[in-house]
Amino acid sequence: MSDEHNPLIPAGYDLVWSIVVVLVIALTIVALVTLARSARRLAATQALVWTVVVLLVPLIGSVAWLTVGRRAAPGDPTT
Incomplete structure (x- = not known):
């Protein structure tokens, strides 16, 4: 077997x-x-502020908004 790999098939980490x-x-x-x-x-x-946080820190900002921010909104029917 050859050690060559097909460049059209991405590696697992890709x-x-x-x-x-x-x-x-x-x-x-x-x-x-x-x-x-x-x-x-x-x-x-x-x-x-929430929009900037979500856009600048996508993973942490999105999770923070969905878990904390949305529930802390005044008058939110989900609480």
């Missing part, structure tokens, strides 16, 4: 990182959509 990136992007989109829906219940400053 596939894993691609899946991770797609999941982080999807999570960020979900967080931004729920943030936009909750924006009426938030002060303009709070909505802006």
Whole structure:
């Protein structure tokens, strides 16, 4: 057998990182959509800060919004 590999077939880590990136992007989109829906219940400053956090720190910001921020919104029916 030859030690050559097919460059058209990505290595396993390339596939894993691609899946991770797609999941982080999807999570960020979900967080931004729920943030936009909750924006009426938030002060303009709070909505802006949460948006910046979600965009600048996608994984941690999205998880923080979905777990803490959304529940802390005043008048939120999910609490």
